[in-house]
Amino acid sequence: MATPGMLIMSNMAPGSLEQYTTYVKKAEERGLRNFLVTESFTDSLALAQHLASVTSKIQVGTGITNLYLRNPLIAALHAMTIDRLAPGRLLLGLGTSHVPLNSMFGIDMAKPLTALREYVQAVRNIFDGKDEAAAALGLPPMKADNKIPIYLAGISPKSIHLTGELADGSLPLNYAPHGLHEVVEGITTGAQEAGRSPADVSIGLIMHCCVCADKAVALRSVRQTLSFYGRMPYYNRLFVRQGFEKEAAGIMAAAEKNDMAAAAEAVSEEMAEQVAALGSPQECQKKVEEFEQAGASYVILYPTAIDGDYERGVNAVLDAFGG
Secondary structure (H helix, E strand, C coil): CCCCEEEECCCCCCCHHHHHHHHHHHHHHCCCCEEEECCCCCCHHHHHHHHHHCCCCCEEEECCEEHHHCCHHHHHHHHHHHHHHCCCCEEEEEECCCHHHHHHHCCCCCCHHHHHHHHHHHHHHHHCCCCHHHHHCCCCCCCCCCCCCEEECCCCHHHHHHHHHHCCEECCECCCHHHCHHHHHHHHHHHHHCCCCHHHCEEEEEEEEEECCCHHHHHHHHHHHHHHHHCCHHHHHHHHHCCCHHHHHHHHHHHHCCCHHHHHHCCCHHHHHHHCEEECHHHHHHHHHHHHHCCCCEEEEEECCECCEHHHHHHHHHHHHCC
16 A cells, blocks of 8 residues: 555634644654645645644645636745745645635636646746746746646546646545546546656545444445535536436435435445445555555545544544554
């Protein structure tokens, strides 16, 4: 089993910053590959910078930074700042987020694939010292001191193809092992068409993980998590493509009635056990191996709350996978 990483669902609730500091220190002590943070009512790059400042060797990063919320120049400069404070330790995960979330900010996602392509190219140019704006102002050339890998979180077939074409890695979420082939094949095609080797694109599979000896509790917790994601159109379509048509329809129907309990019930036991790791540490470790056999370069552990207790869920995963 390759060394896994970890992704934390972050926000700026009181006390959360102190919790994340504790989590990342434990992740580093236990030898995890990386520690990424989401952008759910927080600034993912600012939080990654803080986590880099309280650690010394673990890779930190974003899973993901919403490109619609930042000018690419600002995002690139922030990433370069983190890289100078923590040389070679930043992973920049980028994505478009989702219509239901972006609509709250008044963002129009008319052409998300075009936006993603142009954003990655702009950020890459700045990293490489090719920013035209700086040159036009007569400023000294800016350039990243180290290689800052760009990972994309797109899960539509076209965005996966784009990942293979342009990115250093992929951050697929809500896949079952049998569905991961579309990521492997899409990246391979995109890379080859761009004259790249598919081996140059890592697949950091994000895996929901609930380490809990009580299987019923673990199953209930995972169902709640998957029903949340199933309400988002991109992920709902992904579940359909993997053969979970009935579950996807049930989640969406319940969500339209704002019945979150029914949405969770719509997630079948089969779907939960396919998409997530749940149960004992051994069962969860076995699921990691399944994803690696299906084509993941490594797995990024994404803890679920255990019956609403997120801290318990995170610590259980750290205990189960700490070296």
